[in-house]
Amino acid sequence: MENFNPFSLKEKNILITGASDGIGKAMAISCSKMGATIILTARNKKRLEETRSMLKGVGHQMFIADLTSQEDIDNLVDQLPPLDGIVHNAGVGSRVLCKLITNKDLDYVFNPNVKAPILLQKAILDKKKINKGASIVFLASRAAKSPGFGNAIYSASKGAIISYANCLGLELAPRKIRVNCICPAMVWTKLIIQEGIEKEDLEEAQEKYPLKRYGNPEDIANLAIYLLSGASSWMTGSCIDITGGAKEL
Numbered sequence: 475m476e477n478f479n480p481f482s483l484k485e486k487n488i489l490i491t492g493a494s495d496g497i498g499k500a501m502a503i504s505c506s507k508m509g510a511t512i513i514l515t516a517r518n519k520k521r522l523e524e525t526r527s528m529l530k531g532v533g534h535q536m537f538i539a540d541l542t543s544q545e546d547i548d549n550l551v552d553q554l555p556p557l558d559g560i561v562h563n564a565g566v567g568s569r570v571l572c573k574l575i576t577n578k579d580l581d582y583v584f585n586p587n588v589k590a591p592i593l594l595q596k597a598i599l600d601k602k603k604i605n606k607g608a609s610i611v612f613l614a615s616r617a618a619k620s621p622g623f624g625n626a627i628y629s630a631s632k633g634a635i636i637s638y639a640n641c642l643g644l645e646l647a648p649r650k651i652r653v654n655c656i657c658p659a660m661v662w663t664k665l666i667i668q669e670g671i672e673k674e675d676l677e678e679a680q681e682k683y684p685l686k687r688y689g690n691p692e693d694i695a696n697l698a699i700y701l702l703s704g705a706s707s708w709m710t711g712s713c714i715d716i717t718g719g720a721k722e723l
Contacts, residue, residue, distance in 0.1 A: 480705035484509035492564030494521035496663035500691030541590035562591035587631035659717035684719030
């Protein structure tokens with residue numbers, strides 16, 4: 475008799491956006507180890523191929539797409555198999571003081587962080603590419619509830635996607651499709667290092683977290699496995715903090 479595993483993702487097709495690096499890459503690898511067939515998408519072909527080479531199992535697919543392009547969204551969705559899970563992970567960071575914000579700054583963050591996942595999700599629903607009982611996961615952030623200097627646009631984008639996800643969850647509940655958000659605190663990815671903060675300063679700052687470290691991408695991937703699996707079948711409309719015990723960023 476097969477061992478009971480409520481976290482199994484066998485026979486599930488899971489789309490992961492922004493899968494070429496960081497949290498998205500870790501999610502793709504971890505979910506493949508749990509038996510899922512992964513559909514990867516990102517803009518960088520070389521890095522996406524590297525992710526695909528690290529997946530366990532067979533049948534995985536990858537699509538190069540810029541999700542801020544409606545044409546790329548439509549081309550991607552047309553090629554998708556029916557999905558049992560979606561992780562809207564792709565996004566960008568930003569550090570601009572409120573008094574310096576421009577239209578260009580707003581578009582840079584809101585187009586990939588808010589408009590792209592909303593329009594991608596719309597296309598998936600329009601073209602009936604999601605199965606009854608599926609699970610949708612959005613990568614949000616603790617930044618939505620924890621203000622920081624220069625973080626206004628990014629924080630606002632994550633607050634917007636949380637609000638959208640809550641409404642989406644209500645609308646899809648009759649089809650038993652679950653919608654949840656993950657809100658990490660600081661995680662060791664290129665995103666935080668590229669924001670111009672010295673690595674030594676980050677290493678010192680993480681000591682203030684109760685668990686004495688920032689998160690690793692794999693920490694977030696493990697939570698995603700739970701949300702994508704049948705283990706969370708009575709969970710929708712939730713926004714889960716994963717912070718190493720930190721209350722502020």
